[in-house]
Amino acid sequence: MGVRSAKELAVYIKAYRLAMQIFEISKRFPPEERFALTGQMRRSSRSVSMNLREAWAKRRYPAHFVSKLTDSDGENSETDTSLDFAKDCGYISREEHIQLTGECAEIGKMLGSMIQNPDPFLLTPDP
Numbered sequence: 001m002g003v004r005s006a007k008e009l010a011v012y013i014k015a016y017r018l019a020m021q022i023f024e025i026s027k028r029f030p031p032e033e034r035f036a037l038t039g040q041m042r043r044s045s046r047s048v049s050m051n052l053r054e055a056w057a058k059r060r061y062p063a064h065f066v067s068k069l070t071d072s073d074g075e076n077s078e079t080d081t082s083l084d085f086a087k088d089c090g091y092i093s094r095e096e097h098i099q100l101t102g103e104c105a106e107i108g109k110m111l112g113s114m115i116q117n118p119d120p121f122l123l124t125p126d127p
Contacts, residue, residue, distance in 0.1 A: 018107065019045040
Protein backbone atom coordinates (compact mmCIF):
# COMPACT_ATOMS: atom_id res chain seq x y z
CA MET A 1 0.00 0.00 0.00
CA GLY A 2 1.23 3.53 -0.79
CA VAL A 3 1.78 6.50 1.45
CA ARG A 4 -1.49 7.44 3.14
CA SER A 5 -0.33 10.48 5.09
CA ALA A 6 2.25 13.22 4.71
CA LYS A 7 3.56 12.06 8.08
CA GLU A 8 4.82 8.91 6.35
CA LEU A 9 6.97 10.81 3.83
CA ALA A 10 10.71 10.57 4.54
CA VAL A 11 11.08 14.30 3.85
CA TYR A 12 8.34 15.12 6.37
CA ILE A 13 9.98 12.95 9.03
CA LYS A 14 13.36 14.62 8.41
CA ALA A 15 11.87 18.12 8.43
CA TYR A 16 9.93 17.50 11.62
CA ARG A 17 12.99 16.02 13.33
CA LEU A 18 15.12 18.99 12.26
CA ALA A 19 12.55 21.45 13.63
CA MET A 20 12.63 19.65 16.97
CA GLN A 21 16.46 19.72 17.03
CA ILE A 22 16.39 23.45 16.30
CA PHE A 23 13.84 23.99 19.06
CA GLU A 24 16.10 22.25 21.59
CA ILE A 25 19.28 23.99 20.45
CA SER A 26 17.63 27.41 20.33
CA LYS A 27 16.78 27.14 24.04
CA ARG A 28 20.45 28.10 24.61
CA PHE A 29 20.22 31.34 22.62
CA PRO A 30 20.44 34.57 24.62
CA PRO A 31 17.21 36.22 25.80
CA GLU A 32 17.70 39.21 23.51
CA GLU A 33 17.24 36.84 20.54
CA ARG A 34 13.84 35.55 21.76
CA PHE A 35 11.80 37.68 19.36
CA ALA A 36 14.41 37.81 16.64
CA LEU A 37 16.56 34.86 15.59
CA THR A 38 15.12 32.31 18.02
CA GLY A 39 11.51 32.92 17.06
CA GLN A 40 12.22 33.23 13.36
CA MET A 41 14.32 30.07 13.22
CA ARG A 42 11.69 28.09 15.08
CA ARG A 43 8.91 29.38 12.82
CA SER A 44 10.71 28.73 9.55
CA SER A 45 11.89 25.26 10.58
CA ARG A 46 8.38 24.29 11.66
CA SER A 47 6.89 25.72 8.48
CA VAL A 48 8.77 23.19 6.36
CA SER A 49 6.73 20.26 7.67
CA MET A 50 3.57 22.36 8.01
CA ASN A 51 3.73 23.36 4.35
CA LEU A 52 4.35 19.73 3.43
CA ARG A 53 1.10 18.84 5.20
CA GLU A 54 -0.71 21.57 3.25
CA ALA A 55 0.83 20.35 0.00
CA TRP A 56 -0.34 16.83 0.75
CA ALA A 57 -3.88 18.08 1.32
CA LYS A 58 -3.78 19.84 -2.07
CA ARG A 59 -2.30 17.01 -4.12
CA ARG A 60 -5.48 16.73 -6.17
CA TYR A 61 -4.38 19.98 -7.88
CA PRO A 62 -0.85 19.75 -9.35
CA ALA A 63 -0.19 23.51 -9.38
CA HIS A 64 -1.34 23.94 -5.77
CA PHE A 65 0.69 20.93 -4.68
CA VAL A 66 3.87 22.26 -6.29
CA SER A 67 3.19 25.75 -4.95
CA LYS A 68 3.02 24.51 -1.35
CA LEU A 69 6.12 22.36 -1.87
CA THR A 70 7.87 25.49 -3.14
CA ASP A 71 6.77 27.34 0.01
CA SER A 72 8.19 24.49 2.07
CA ASP A 73 11.48 24.71 0.18
CA GLY A 74 11.62 28.46 0.76
CA GLU A 75 11.12 27.99 4.50
CA ASN A 76 13.88 25.38 4.47
CA SER A 77 16.23 27.88 2.82
CA GLU A 78 15.28 30.50 5.42
CA THR A 79 16.08 28.01 8.18
CA ASP A 80 19.48 27.38 6.60
CA THR A 81 20.22 31.12 6.59
CA SER A 82 19.17 31.40 10.25
CA LEU A 83 21.60 28.61 11.08
CA ASP A 84 24.36 30.65 9.42
CA PHE A 85 23.49 33.61 11.64
CA ALA A 86 23.40 31.37 14.72
CA LYS A 87 26.88 30.06 13.95
CA ASP A 88 28.33 33.46 13.15
CA CYS A 89 26.82 34.94 16.33
CA GLY A 90 28.42 32.13 18.34
CA TYR A 91 25.15 30.49 19.41
CA ILE A 92 25.91 27.12 17.84
CA SER A 93 29.19 25.34 17.25
CA ARG A 94 30.76 24.75 13.85
CA GLU A 95 29.98 21.04 14.22
CA GLU A 96 26.31 21.71 15.02
CA HIS A 97 26.14 24.06 12.05
CA ILE A 98 27.58 21.44 9.71
CA GLN A 99 25.14 18.80 10.95
CA LEU A 100 22.06 21.02 10.86
CA THR A 101 22.78 22.67 7.51
CA GLY A 102 23.53 19.22 6.11
CA GLU A 103 20.02 18.19 7.15
CA CYS A 104 18.63 21.34 5.48
CA ALA A 105 20.49 20.48 2.28
CA GLU A 106 19.14 16.93 2.27
CA ILE A 107 15.58 18.16 2.89
CA GLY A 108 16.04 20.71 0.09
CA LYS A 109 17.12 18.00 -2.34
CA MET A 110 14.13 15.86 -1.42
CA LEU A 111 11.73 18.77 -1.85
CA GLY A 112 13.40 19.72 -5.14
CA SER A 113 12.89 16.20 -6.41
CA MET A 114 9.20 16.31 -5.47
CA ILE A 115 8.81 19.71 -7.16
CA GLN A 116 10.47 18.45 -10.34
CA ASN A 117 8.48 15.21 -10.39
CA PRO A 118 5.20 15.65 -8.50
CA ASP A 119 3.21 12.99 -10.41
CA PRO A 120 3.90 10.03 -8.07
CA PHE A 121 2.42 12.03 -5.17
CA LEU A 122 -0.68 13.40 -6.90
CA LEU A 123 -4.15 11.97 -6.47
CA THR A 124 -5.50 10.48 -9.65
CA PRO A 125 -9.11 11.30 -10.48
CA ASP A 126 -11.60 8.50 -10.11
CA PRO A 127 -12.85 7.11 -13.45
